[in-house]
Amino acid sequence: MTSTDQQPFLSIRDLKVHFSTEDGIVKAVDGLSFDLIKGKTLGIVGESGSGKSVTNLTILGLHDRDRTAIEGEILLDGKELLTATEKELERLRGNKMSMIFQDALASLSPYHTIGTQIGETYRKHTGCSKSQARKRAIEMLRRVGIPQPDMRVDDYPHQFSGGMRQRAMIAMALVCDPELLIADEPTTALDVTVQAQIMDLLKDLQQEFGTAIIFITHDLGVIADIADDVLVMYGGRCVERGTKKEVLGDPQHPYTVGLLNSMPSLNGSVDV
Template sequence: MTSTDQQPFLSVKDLKVHFSTEDGVVKAVDGLSFDLMRGKTLGIVGESGSGKSVTNLTILGLHNPDSTSVEGSIELDGQELNGAPEKTLEHLRGNKMAMIFQDALASLSPYHTIGAQIGEVYRKHKGASKKEARERAVEMLRRVGIPQPESRVDNYPHEFSGGMRQRAMIAMALVCDPELLIADEPTTALDVTVQAQIMDLLKDLQREFGTAIIFITHDLGVIADIADEVLVMYGGRCVERGTKKEVLSSPRHPYTWGLLSSMPSLDGPVDVPLNPIPGSPPSLLNPPSGCRFHPRCAFAEKVDGNRCAKESPVLEITNGRGSACHLTDEQRTEYLADLTAAKHH
């Protein structure tokens, strides 16, 4: 082990991921930095198209090098991943880092049994025999809560329910005991009860193995349940970062306010209307000038000199906390109080 408790297990610095298309260059991720410690969960939240999934596919090296430009640094346990040979990345994927995808049915092969697919990962990375791989698959299915794993190991994906398929995907991701687990909206298609079970399962496995987890979602309710720290993305950039409590209790960026205002409150009156964020996420082919959120922001006109449209705000992080916004602290306090009052009346 090269890392210590003080050093981040994963460190991403000034990551830029740009795609070449017929229409021009898409700046999918545009200068993103964050750290993740062992045994902690970072929640990355934002609307579709904000750059969440692209960031994590790039960490795993799952992008097309012919049409994708990747700049910046991605260090995993002291090892630089950006520019690393494909053979190195292949060894690390599954062994040291793994991903749970959103759609288990699309991610699992319909032509092979669940056990064969979990076992294949184990055989590839650990050089195990077929018998050892099958025993390991049964063990993993038991660990993720699949009943009668000795017989279910021979089932095909269509014979599993949605929740069981997602558990099987988690078993496959964890079969080689990776130290970094990336979960890309793994509970979106599941009902609330199964969603809660999957979240509890991830937390239990994290406690058992000390796994570092990146959890991608658009749902702040899920973030409240699982994350230690939160990174809010908009238009390919981080607009706010902090601990879960800081971001959810005292958000600093109007986009984060908008996400929270569009969620129902459990402790407020039931007849308060939700306030969706007006407009649509920006085109990353031709993003707006200045702050990328300014065309949708109700507070941009409060800032002097049309600054939001002209000048891109700098994300300054102090002790892990920061936001990229031109509002003053006094303005932020005033507007946030008004929003909070409106939500509870």
């Protein structure tokens, strides 16, 4: 069965996210539509302020609804998220859908151990005991490549290196086996070697779990490595969308061409 024959797990139609400011209305997302099926990775690329992160925070329901005007449709496995209650969204977040944030150190609490923070998510959604949650945390740390996970589970975030903290964040995001994983520039602060390890880890975990992944970045080199399909955003809109080969190999929009031309390269091209 080809990807075109499969039903999308996530479907977004004409999404608009507008914020009121003293200077007027900011159209952070203005008419965005795309589909994503399980087991595939959609790379969303664009400069800062293009609407990438706002789109994905909207999927998770993390905007203040009283101060944000949201229109359109977001279907996750057939369920409309924009009309879901906060309790319904809380049941889905971390369980059916999850997110890896860019800055692991800022996202992890310095007052609790890594194991406690991973286990807390698992306990919330499964109702298991503390000992079962600890066992699950150790299992997830092992799965994401943390050495001696039965010992490191009791360490605090400051005792982990940057790459290990990012792995711990991935473990936390995947602890309940979510079907949708949103990765918001998770490798930006890491060196090239660790970045490559994290990318390989995400690909391996996707094969294992069949997870649908949205990978947000401004780096087309990263997109070329991990994505199946690419969506280019500019000014809150999609300016180009297609397979990785189509978008990176034969870009049609001037903005995409500009992004590709701005990349440092030995041969002037992106290997797709």
